[in-house]
Amino acid sequence: MAELKTSPSSAPSRRATLIVTIVAAMFIIVPFLFWLDTWFGRELTDEEIREYLADQEKPRKAQHALVQISERMSAGDPTAEQWYPDIVKLAGHGLAEIRVTAAWVMGQGRENQAFHDTLLTLLGDDEPLVRRNAALSLAGFADPTGRPVLQSMLRPYTITTPHAGKLQNRLEPEDTVSQATLLARIEQTGAEEPAEIRSPVPGVVRERLLKDGSDVTVGDEIMVLDPDYDHVFQSLRALFLVGTEEDLEDVRRFLRPREGMPANVAQQARLTADEIRRRAAGS
CATH class of the missing domain: 1.25.10.10 (Leucine-rich Repeat Variant)
Structure with a gap:
């Protein structure tokens, strides 16, 4: 835009x-x-x-x-x-x-x-x-x-494991993730093949929370993804229409361009923040 x-x-x-x-x-x-x-x-x-x-x-x-x-x-x-x-x-x-x-x-x-x-x-x-x-x-x-x-959609997404066993990470920090990308495998006792953990959302690996070989139980947090910029852009557009002052803290994180961030994201963040403030002022 x-x-x-x-x-x-x-x-x-x-x-x-x-x-x-x-x-x-x-x-x-x-x-x-x-x-x-x-x-x-x-x-x-x-x-x-x-x-x-x-x-x-x-x-x-x-x-x-x-x-x-x-x-x-x-x-x-x-x-x-x-x-x-x-x-x-x-x-x-x-x-x-x-x-x-x-x-x-x-x-x-x-x-x-x-x-x-x-x-x-x-x-x-x-x-x-x-x-x-x-x-x-x-x-x-x-x-x-x-x-x-x-x-x-504007915040990091934490990946949890639906399986118990030994964790084997597949990705490194800053790796790009698509929806359904294989993130890790869980080696389970008695199973011929390890269970797979795939990403439910796109994003970028921010942090691996556990080392390879760690024992995990169902629900343990294993990885954090930074949000995908396309999804950020869509969220900002929607918040232009329905956002409130409570959303400004999340929106402000995208006001300044950063490495790898498309210029239209920062531009939309400015438009969204301005519109939210205008609504709050009742103009």
Whole structure:
């Protein structure tokens, strides 16, 4: 997002335009951050969308259909409304990637109460990426309920082990992590193969908390990840819409550019901090 420079007299217009731009753009980038480079380019017919939504054996078909529906929603195509009940149903799918996709799509139907209610439920999902997309989408409804999740996107993420045994770290500090990156293995007594610990979120390794060979039990903290800058950027955009003064401490950490941080992150942090202060002042 390019920095906008206007005279004081044009400030209200600038702010209104900025808000519209953020609402329109915020929910376009997220799926490509969260889907591990999945891309669905072929346009589907109505019949294919119905077929793909019902396919229980190939979840990527359901994702493809959801993307097509989202494109129709973005274009203001009323035919998309026939599948709204299907989107709500898929928000309860057993596969996290389907729930992630559904949470994003519902963010584009910002006048639909069923979407809003379902997104509130998804804030309690077991998967962090589902919660994050739900919080981002709720910001488009001007609903601040997801603020704790948005705050978490700006903070380090602590990895815990779901297994007991001997820890073998795989990564070093400053290593970049994608969602599902293998972080460590746990050697378990009697098991032929070690259990794997994969990252639920992207980020950068800040610190390994335990040495190789350490005995761990379920729930032990083993690693801390710094937040991924793409997720930081999305959170800052959402907090522009729903943030309060309580969020300023988290936002301020990104005001100054640092090595490896994209310039647009610091720029968005400034815009978000300014907007939060403006709301707090009641102007």
